[in-house]
Amino acid sequence: MRSFILLSAAAALTLASPVPQELDFSLIDTVETPSNVTIPTNTDELVVVYDSDSAAAAVQTSVLTGQTEIDISNSTTNSTSSSTLRRRGTCAVQASGSGPVPSPDTASAFLSYSAFASAASAAATPSGYTQAFKNLNASNNAYGYLGFTNLASYDSEKCASKCNAISGCAAFNLYYERDPSKDPGTGCENPSSTTNIKCVFWGGPVTSSNANNAGQFRSKFQVVIAGSNGYVNNTIEPADGFSSPNYYGNTAIDAPVDCNGQSTFLGSKVFTGGPFDASLCAAACDAQSATNLKANKATCKFFNTYILSRNNVAIGQYCNLYSQTWANSYATYTGSNSGGNKYTVSYSYGFSASADAGTCKKP
Known part of the structure; x- marks a missing residue:
């Protein structure tokens, strides 16, 4: 009987221990480091116009076709008045x-x-x-x-x-x-x-x-x-269909298995070429749900999105998807090393689906 109790306790500890959502190095090691921005001197103003709806639609299409690294740069355009442009040339x-x-x-x-x-x-x-x-x-x-x-x-x-x-x-x-x-x-x-x-x-x-x-x-x-x-x-734009965000700072969710001993992690995406936008991860969550429903798999109820940096340079917006909401106390992951590179987390937020946050239930 004593052996059974010890084994049961060990099993319980195993179920409660985290299943790390390690960064997908096969995904992020190939993401290019952005070039430093050069502010032009031949104009008094330049505004980059960002179309969030267009970017979210591009993300949904990409996720539905199985892509994980998603470039949204086509959703940004430069806008400047031609009257403000000044000639550049020697001694101009x-x-x-x-x-x-x-x-x-x-x-x-x-x-x-x-x-x-x-x-x-x-x-x-x-x-x-x-x-x-x-x-x-x-x-x-x-x-x-x-x-x-x-x-x-x-x-x-x-x-x-x-x-x-x-x-x-x-x-x-x-x-x-x-x-x-x-x-x-x-x-x-x-x-x-x-x-x-x-x-x-x-x-x-x-x-x-x-x-x-x-x-x-x-x-x-x-x-x-x-x-x-x-x-x-102090605030970020909300994501339609999701609750107000929880802010985790420089840490990301490192979720355990659920109450049935199953992983709730549904995969990762990374977005490049635009500003940080929580609605991109929301779009990925919705698209992943549509894909999983067809395969009779768990749908996305929660996501954690943050800025991912390589060697202190931001390279993209990372997005982790889950079938269950996890409390702030599970935001303990700070990053990892790969191939001589150091990856770190910052500007991290979590969002739960408004209609169903994904509560685990015993069968």
Whole structure:
């Protein structure tokens, strides 16, 4: 009898232990690392228009045909007024920015100019946002570039209002940039500078760790950045047919087997080429349910979606599907290593189906 009790206890422990939802390395190891974004200097504004409905439809079609890596870049288009485009060519005059030009007109003077630091330190945190960092000398290469605009003044509220009007905008970066007054080239290798006040929009969070663009040389002219502030929206767009999201931060769900000893994990997808959008994972969940119903398999009732980074660079939006909702306490997975690469989780959310969250029942 004692042996039976011990065996039963061991079995119970086995059923309660997690079944790790390890990253699908065959899927993610081949995902290309996005190139760093270059903010254009020959226009005062560029907005990337994102069509969430088009992207979700593309995801559903892809899942129904068995795809797991899904590029949604066709759902984004660049929009800029042709009247704002300025000619680029050797020594072509560039429009003047709205910020002050320090004296002497050097990169080092720009970086130490106290007015830039004062403006960044005094900037208000807009309603509905959290400040991610303050007064850095670098701009972001975050996830899901959605364009930029040059502002007339260092105004975090104005920048936030523009972000709020852009589909998919989750965060923005506000900073001063030292730019050339002429396009550097032969005969004007190091022209005088102008100061642009840039408001850059992103489809994922800006952080101090992805604020890694400290500038560049254009011929002999040095572009540098000062007074860089980052702000992240406190909410994300809801997903139709699903509950309000639970936020897990830098961890993902690592679910155990269910009450019948069965795995509830239904597979993973990864989306690239657009902003973070929970409705993409919702679309994948619905499409997976349609596929599974035909095979008399469990349907999708819960998903966990997050930004996946390789070696601290965001490479895509990862999406794990489940047949049952799991509590926040199961959000314990932080990432893994593969082939010398380190994969990490951030900006992680969980959504349950509104109609049926998937409660396990004993037969």
